[in-house]
Amino acid sequence: MDQPWTKRQRPERLERRIEFDDYETTRLFLEQLNELAEQRQCYPDISFGRTYVNLTLRAEPDQSPVGEPELAFAAAIDALVP
């Protein structure tokens, strides 16, 4: 299966960039992502502009390796991408 996330080191983390057609689509994605983050009490680092979102998922506490919770969160985020 296609894995859209890149695993990076020091600290270990998952990163994904998503492009959107317009600001409305970007905004809708960010709102759904916010709901997901609040449900999980898990707040990724997010960078966005008009038509892109960059996500970074880190394990808690700092410097922990990426594990099942981060992979599950990543999959839940993937399900939001239009």
Place this chain on the structure above:
Amino acid sequence: MDQPWTKRQRPERLERRIEFDDYETTRLFLEQLNELAEQRQCYPDISFGRTYVNLTLRAEPDQSPVGEPELAFAAAIDALVP
């Protein structure tokens, strides 16, 4: 007056980092910022995590010097900071 924005070069841009006490405050600020951006049809680059927001304002079109519109937008953003 205190100028919380830093002007950077190549391309010329304004940057500001804002820290918040909790996710609710961060979130409220981001929602107000979204309304401002939609009103002005002007979309800054935004990075955020649970308790911080980093903002970058660039002039349009790309590579233009920062001018009155960006300074006015920066001042309007400042007014949202709790």
